[in-house]
Amino acid sequence: MKHVKRLAASILALTVTVTAGHAETVLKLGHVSSPENVYHKGALRFAEKVSELTDGAVTIDALCCAQLGNDVAQAKTVQLGAQDLAIVSSNNLAQFDPKIDIFSLPALFQDIPSAQKAVFGPVGDEIFENFMKTTGMRVIYTTAWGSRAVINNKVAVKTPADMDGLLLRSPGSPVMNATYKAFGANPTPVAFAELFTALQQKTVDGAxxxxxxxxxxxxxxxxxxxxxTNLFTGFGMVIMNERKFQSLSESEQEAILAAGREAGEYSWGLTAQCDLDGIAKAKEVGMEVVMLEPDERAVFFDAARGVWDEFADRVGGRDLIDRLVAASQ
Incomplete structure (x- = not known):
């Protein structure tokens, strides 16, 4: 906690400069990913639109590459009010509000368009509103890592039974561990930074x-x-300290939200295209690619949904899970 307080004290989150006779509000937005990542490209689009919609009265300083700390540390400083905005994965926000871990559940969405339909709708709004009331952090927009696939160096996975015995890298998520155990796989913790080497050396079979x-x-x-498989859809959330948001004028708040809507849709579009490019590259280099049809994917989804009840109380109840899924259809 002392480290967080020192970090919070060292960050100038809201800077007001006076240029040519007018005040300019500069909001700092941080994230841990590279400049080439969807996170940063979306953040730059967000910054562009905020400046445009406020005639330059509000600008966003987008800082990549963990310049302001890891994503949990940045979320803490946003919550404290010492940093304005951050892009943080939904699973890493669960320690601030366990209910946001609903987005970590498997077999929620068939694909990215269905995930967008749910997240941008009333049920998504309800989840984000409750998150804001619990944490003091407003979700300005969401982005995505993509619809997840299973990769491995042993077998073409066409049915859940094909995962039996596979050593699959786990990020330590209880939800993901329970899901792959349901298929007979053996989730094995490996740090993301070490994953390429672990796959190369066959410490794990896949991920x-x-x-x-x-x-x-x-x-x-x-x-x-x-x-x-599309079992998981990874979410990144652009969070903003609610007190800072409320300190802006009404027109500036509207501009922030409008810019967020556009940046969010832009980011999701980039992710969807990148997934398609990834599949094309895998085929090009000779990977065996299994594109599951909806009826084939349903077998995986039915098995994965068996873990929902284990985590339902943590994420807001089975009714909320069912409403989120229904909103995607």
Whole structure:
């Protein structure tokens, strides 16, 4: 906690400068990903639109590459009010409000368009409103890592039974661990930074990730098989300290939200295209790619949904889960 307070004290989150006789509000937005990542590209679009919609009265300073700390540390400083905005994965926000972990559940959405339909609708609004009341952090927009696939170097996964005995890398998520145990796989913790080497050295057989990651991080160099299970849809959330949001004028608040809507849709579009590019690259380099049809995917979804009840109380109840799924259809 002392580290967080020192970090919070060291960050100038809201800067007001006077230029040519007018005040300019500069909001700092941080994230941990690279400049080439969807997170940063979306943040730059957000900054562009905020400046445009406020005639330059509000600008966004987008800082990539963990310049302001890891995503949990940044979320804490946003909550404290010492940082204005951050992009943080939904699973890492669960320690602030366990209910936001609803987005970590498997087999919620068939694909990115269905996920957008749910997240941008009334049920998504309800979840984000409750998150704001609990944490003091407003979700300005969401982005995505992509619809997840299973990659491995042993077998073409066409049915859940094909995962039996596979050592699949786990990020330590209880939900993901329970899901893959339901298929007979053995979730094995490996830090993301060490994953390429672990796959290369066959410490693990495979992993769960988006085709976009397969492309951008070159996992196609060390894996033979890719199956589009779509079991998980990874979410990034752009959070803003609510007190800072309320300190802006009404027109500035409207501009922030409008810019967020556009940046969110832009980011999701980039992710969807990157997933398609990742699948194309996997095929090009000779990976065996299994594109599951909806009826084939349903078998995986039915097995994965068996873990919902284990986590339902944590994420707001089975009724909320069912409403979120229904909103995606």
């Amino acid at each position: 769960d990730m988006s085709p976009c990651d397969v492309l951008t991080l070159k996992y196609y160099e060390v894996q033979n098989h890719l199956t589009t």
